Amino acid sequence: MRTHLSAVALLVLAASAVVPTTAQAAPARITDENLKTIDPGTSCVRGAKRPFVNQTTPRLNAFIPAADESDWSQGNVEFRVKNLADGQVIFTGVSPQRPVGNWVESETKPTLANDTTYSWQARFxxxxxxxxxxxxxxxLSVDTVRPAIPDLSISPGPYKVGQTITLTFGNAGSTDVTKYGYTIMTSEPTKFVSARAGRAKVTLDSAGPTSIRAWSYDRAGTQSHTMDPVVIIVGS
Structure with missing residues (x-):
């Protein structure tokens, strides 16, 4: 009888030893809304909506979502950047270790080339x-070249206070201009008009010499150099 009981006990022990354990699931993929760059700031898009940027060392960021309210885990995010034309990886970087529920940033920054399009990814x-x-x-696509100072033509004079004149802008050969900025009697742009419109109405509100300046802005948001002011004389 003792021998029979010992055999049963051994069978129970053997059965418990081969019960399979559940493997830990891999972390979930980081989604588009949890990816962004800083300096310049961009969201995660691709294709025709991809942004043009005017800097070559963007800061890559990712948000690590928690699996649920009880998830207190932590880890690192690995980043990589590829040249979109040939798929070659030109940069890899990693974030410091952080708990889930936080934005993290690669400790190093990629150095990108002008006139090139890239694809970047992250994983936790x-x-x-x-x-x-x-x-x-x-x-994202890199465009670090400033647009040309715009051409500017002004309605012919003579001019007087209260008169409305038309400013007409031209791209001076820069084919990616998206808007123009302009100002009267100041050194920085105060108003803007789309490149498609290409014109702006201005009312002259004071007599005397009046300076007008204009700037071009390209698809990456880069501003042209400042043009020499065009000065008109406004009568009272």
């Missing part, structure tokens, strides 16, 4: 070394 790596799938690619 938890404390156990488990990595999420790579995010979808976030795209």
């Amino acid at each position: 790596i938890d404390e156990a070394g488990e990595a999420s799938p790579w995010s979808r690619g976030c795209e």
Whole structure:
């Protein structure tokens, strides 16, 4: 009888030893809304909506979402940047270790080339070394070249106080101009008009020499150099 009981006990022990354990799931993929760049600021888009940026060292950021309210885990985010034309990885970086529920940033910044389009991605790596799938690619194009100072023509004089004149802008050969800025009697742009419109109405409100300046802005938001002012004489 004792022998029979010992055999049963051994069978129970053997059965319990082979019960499978549940493997830890890999972290979830980081989604588009949880990816962005700073300096310049862009969101995660791709294709025709990709932004043009005028800086070559963007700061890559990702938000690490918690799985649920009880998730107190932490880890790092790994980043990579590819040249969109050939798919070559030109940069990899990693964030400091942070708890979930926080934005993190790569400790190093990529150096990008002008007139080139890139795709960048991120993935979360938890404390156990488990990595999420790579995010979808976030795209951006680099354009660091200033647009030309715009052409500016003004309605012909003579001029007098209260008169409305028309300013007409031209791109001076810069094909990616998206808007013009202009000002009267100040050194910085105070009003803007789209490149498609290309014209602005201005009312002259004071007599005497009146200076007018204009600037071009390209698709990356880069401002042209400041033009020499055009001076008109306004009569009373």
